[in-house]
Amino acid sequence: MDYHSRDKNIGIFKKQDEISRGGEAFMEYKIYRYRWAVVGIFWLLIFTYGANWFALSPMLKTFESNFSIPPWESHLLISLIGMFVIFFAWPAGTLVDRRGPKISISIGAFFMALGFGLRPWLLQNFYTLMLSSVIAGVGLAWILVALAPQMLRWFPRKNASLPVGIAASGLFIGFGTGSLLMPLLTPDKTDNTQIFNGFLAFAILAVIAFFLWLVIAKDHPAMPPEEQVAVTKMKFSEGMKHVFSSSNAFYYPVIGFFIVGITLVISAFIHSPLYATSALAQEGGYIAGLLLYGCAVGAFTAPFLVRRIGLKKVTLGVVAGAIVLWLILFALFAMKAYDASNLSWILVAVLAFFFGFCFQASWPLALFSQETEKGVTDANVGIAASLYISVSNIGAAVLPVIFPILFPTAMATFIAVLGGLFICILLWGIMKRT
Numbered sequence: 001m002d003y004h005s006r007d008k009n010i011g012i013f014k015k016q017d018e019i020s021r022g023g024e025a026f027m028e029y030k031i032y033r034y035r036w037a038v039v040g041i042f043w044l045l046i047f048t049y050g051a052n053w054f055a056l057s058p059m060l061k062t063f064e065s066n067f068s069i070p071p072w073e074s075h076l077l078i079s080l081i082g083m084f085v086i087f088f089a090w091p092a093g094t095l096v097d098r099r100g101p102k103i104s105i106s107i108g109a110f111f112m113a114l115g116f117g118l119r120p121w122l123l124q125n126f127y128t129l130m131l132s133s134v135i136a137g138v139g140l141a142w143i144l145v146a147l148a149p150q151m152l153r154w155f156p157r158k159n160a161s162l163p164v165g166i167a168a169s170g171l172f173i174g175f176g177t178g179s180l181l182m183p184l185l186t187p188d189k190t191d192n193t194q195i196f197n198g199f200l201a202f203a204i205l206a207v208i209a210f211f212l213w214l215v216i217a218k219d220h221p222a223m224p225p226e227e228q229v230a231v232t233k234m235k236f237s238e239g240m241k242h243v244f245s246s247s248n249a250f251y252y253p254v255i256g257f258f259i260v261g262i263t264l265v266i267s268a269f270i271h272s273p274l275y276a277t278s279a280l281a282q283e284g285g286y287i288a289g290l291l292l293y294g295c296a297v298g299a300f301t302a303p304f305l306v307r308r309i310g311l312k313k314v315t316l317g318v319v320a321g322a323i324v325l326w327l328i329l330f331a332l333f334a335m336k337a338y339d340a341s342n343l344s345w346i347l348v349a350v351l352a353f354f355f356g357f358c359f360q361a362s363w364p365l366a367l368f369s370q371e372t373e374k375g376v377t378d379a380n381v382g383i384a385a386s387l388y389i390s391v392s393n394i395g396a397a398v399l400p401v402i403f404p405i406l407f408p409t410a411m412a413t414f415i416a417v418l419g420g421l422f423i424c425i426l427l428w429g430i431m432k433r434t
Contacts, residue, residue: 047209054267057182076130089144092146092386095382104142105150106213107139115133148368150167165299179267179288248432254423256366290353298361299364330418
């Protein structure tokens, strides 16, 4: 035997193996580095959507006056956006499973840019303004349904809760930014030029985010972030059957329904008792904005807590915290201390921030749990997302409209919201998941 030749061949094989492992390590490094670029551009896109959406919130009273419409109609301008998610979440989920998340998000980003981009020129009356909400609303489902599937394309399932939480936080940071900046951009609500310019600033941001997404985003890495088996295509009915193979799948969408719906209700309501008896409309906008920033921080922080404490403990803890904070706000209102003449509005804003933190923390956790529940695979992850997002946005469409009708007083609204919080903690309590 030629031992010299044998040793030489072994050396060549070792060298090739080292090169192969080095190439894989380099590819993993590139994936790890670029995956955060994907998270970042998605965050910007969904932040832009949230900012444009909730730039309407501080203007609702102005539009009620300008267009001579009742509160439930002005709330329709915001809730319509969520309503259209109900219709487009299912085709978006099917598209995600068949063609990947990027194309779905791109469709949503296009309608976002179109609807919000045209809005400054559609402020003449209620119906033209509603048209901009309808166009933009068509796009929301295509973005939200693809949120978790896009992150799961780039991150292993066991590590995906963090990017899902980060991406979801962008929406709520956008909510808060829109609510805070619009009063600053339009200090004189009777000046139509100021109102036009305010909405134009948000419109430009929407168009920029759309084009940046097209250029930067990628559907998936060249090499999967973890070993993946071949995906077997499923029909819609079969995919839904697998989603509901776990009893938990029935609870997550209901939790999303109450969280999203009540968030929109509170964002329009929270400052009303304050400026109903004072002239602090701008400070009321700050309260709503800080509430939504609290929602963003909660959505961002929750995945870190889950990794240390566990899903069930975190969700029960944060919803219980939201109940306590809402009871404090309720008590202040009942004692007629919810007014700048008796209590600094800053305290109300701080309480609203922490309430938002606790209340919203479980929304991305319910979304992530829905996507990683028994029976959900790469073949039906889009369908699972469709279920959660569509039912969540039924809450966004229905609750802001019916609350002013069913609960016309501030006291009744406080009690109704408290009831929704108790339903959420009950659902998390009966959930069979650790």
